Amino acid sequence: MSQYASRLGARRGRALGTLAGTPLRRLGAPRKPRRIAMLSVHTSPLHQPGTGDAGGMNVYIVELAKRLAAINIEVEIFTRATTGALPPAVELAPGVLVRHIDAGPYEGLAKEELPAQLCAFTHGVMQAWAGHRPGHYDLVHSHYWLSGHVGWLAAERWGVPLVHAMHTMAKVKNAALAAGDTPEPDTRVIGETQIVRAADRLIANTDGEAAELVHHYDADPGKVAVVHPGVNLDRFTPGDSRAAARERLGLPADALVPLFAGRIQPLKAPDILLRAVAVLLGERPELRTRIVVPVVGGPSGSGLAKPEGLQKLAARLGIADVVRFRPPVGQEQLADWYRAASVLVMPSYSESFGLVAAEAQACATPVVAAAVGGLPVAVRDGESGFLVEGHDPADYAAALGRFADDPSLAERMGAAAARHARHFGWGTAAAATAEVYTEAITERRRRLRSSHG
Numbered sequence: 001m002s003q004y005a006s007r008l009g010a011r012r013g014r015a016l017g018t019l020a021g022t023p024l025r026r027l028g029a030p031r032k033p034r035r036i037a038m039l040s041v042h043t044s045p046l047h048q049p050g051t052g053d054a055g056g057m058n059v060y061i062v063e064l065a066k067r068l069a070a071i072n073i074e075v076e077i078f079t080r081a082t083t084g085a086l087p088p089a090v091e092l093a094p095g096v097l098v099r100h101i102d103a104g105p106y107e108g109l110a111k112e113e114l115p116a117q118l119c120a121f122t123h124g125v126m127q128a129w130a131g132h133r134p135g136h137y138d139l140v141h142s143h144y145w146l147s148g149h150v151g152w153l154a155a156e157r158w159g160v161p162l163v164h165a166m167h168t169m170a171k172v173k174n175a176a177l178a179a180g181d182t183p184e185p186d187t188r189v190i191g192e193t194q195i196v197r198a199a200d201r202l203i204a205n206t207d208g209e210a211a212e213l214v215h216h217y218d219a220d221p222g223k224v225a226v227v228h229p230g231v232n233l234d235r236f237t238p239g240d241s242r243a244a245a246r247e248r249l250g251l252p253a254d255a256l257v258p259l260f261a262g263r264i265q266p267l268k269a270p271d272i273l274l275r276a277v278a279v280l281l282g283e284r285p286e287l288r289t290r291i292v293v294p295v296v297g298g299p300s301g302s303g304l305a306k307p308e309g310l311q312k313l314a315a316r317l318g319i320a321d322v323v324r325f326r327p328p329v330g331q332e333q334l335a336d337w338y339r340a341a342s343v344l345v346m347p348s349y350s351e352s353f354g355l356v357a358a359e360a361q362a363c364a365t366p367v368v369a370a371a372v373g374g375l376p377v378a379v380r381d382g383e384s385g386f387l388v389e390g391h392d393p394a395d396y397a398a399a400l401g402r403f404a405d406d407p408s409l410a411e412r413m414g415a416a417a418a419r420h421a422r423h424f425g426w427g428t429a430a431a432a433t434a435e436v437y438t439e440a441i442t443e444r445r446r447r448l449r450s451s452h453g
Helices: 002-019 020-026 056-070 111-130 144-157 170-174 186-198 208-216 240-250 270-283 287-288 301-305 309-317 331-340 355-362 393-405 409-424 426-451
Strands: 035-040 074-079 089-093 096-101 139-143 162-165 203-204 223-225 257-261 294-296 323-325 343-346 369-370 383-387
Touching: 035 056, 035 111, 035 144, 056 089, 056 096, 056 139, 056 355, 056 383, 056 426, 074 111, 089 170, 096 111, 111 144, 111 162, 139 144, 139 426, 144 162, 162 186, 162 426, 170 208, 203 208, 203 331, 203 409, 208 223, 208 331, 223 323, 257 270, 257 331, 257 355, 270 287, 270 309, 270 343, 270 393, 294 331, 309 323, 323 393, 331 355, 343 355, 343 393, 355 369, 355 409, 369 393, 383 393, 393 409, 409 426
Parallel strands: 035 074, 035 139, 074 096, 139 162, 162 203, 203 223, 257 294, 257 343, 294 323, 343 369, 369 383
Antiparallel strands: 089 096
16 A cells, blocks of 8 residues: 555544544434435536547446445436437436536537536536425535536535546646647636535545645645546456457457557557557568557547548558557447457556556456556556556557567466456445545534534
8 A cells, every 4th residue: 555545544544533433423323325416517428438528437427326326326417418309317227317408509519618618507407406305415426627616516505515536637637748739728727726625525546646636736635535446347357258259350360459449539649559560560570460450449639630640640650451440339349349359558648547458457358558647556567467657659569579479478467457357346436435425424514513513
């Protein structure tokens, strides 16, 4: 356990000890929330991950909400309507309701334009709340900074705690920009700083992210809780065999298959994989007949400016014949792509956790990833994959070369990867999140009692 985690654990332990004493007996036992309002302004949990602004956060919200409902915490997710054909509310799963809020034009609204729609979104949330009895929601859980501002206002209006998850942070992203990528604006930095001050609890994916909240945003360490995201271990499994998955996807049985899966944007650095393959083939041209490089995902973020940029890069590098571009796929087929791969390559410049890396490992596929953000937690270096310092394509080529030299390496590391991924079940994540909710509610009740003498 890191020194930061130890301090955080001790501080939280002391807080719980205080609550377990006389003041808590007066308040009654800690109460788990019955129903929470979850906010996701800029991306809907119903959207297909891997394209547009839909990605790991979508998966996070969907899976967390389902597991919370399974432990009797109802979840209502508020998100922006992106088409007029959507019903006002959709049941995502038993105990999980998605509410669509009209805020701005349905289509063609970039994420950068959404701050201007927050007033309209907040109004829609308040309208939905007005139809309920007081106390309908016990807590607000907002995701990403745009939702945080709506959550801040809603929590104050309803008199309930605000729990916020950043997912990504402007200051962290700006410190590790890919070449040609657009920096996050000052308005986001200011907005995130305000949310950090306003939230009752902040959920971080890793100890590293918790430390970044404290360092970059002066967050109170006592308000930060570390909860690792989970993996759907029922869906992402080793399956029948790598050979069978390759047959289903039309991949050669004996090929070296380094896979990229995710949104195609500079932040995720799929170009590093292509450049690494070009380096590898330059050094070892004999591998050209037995390497296939699938790129599964769609343009997103600043990648939308040049959606065909990656295809053009493959052509310039002279590797277009070995690269296969595929659109985003559903979770079931994504699991097959993971199973079929020799290795998942994740050369991101910034990752709060790296759900894709955890999913691939759950399918018994090792990972080669950048040693950034939460990836050193998601990937066990030298055991379930390899972590690479920096973004030099030659370093990634060297890692891929190890899999080319030793075909059994993918099997050995894959078995270790599957064991490692079992630590990241969503049931564990939901239970830990529910504990954070309970702490936030209990602390707010204690403060209210104290303020009234």
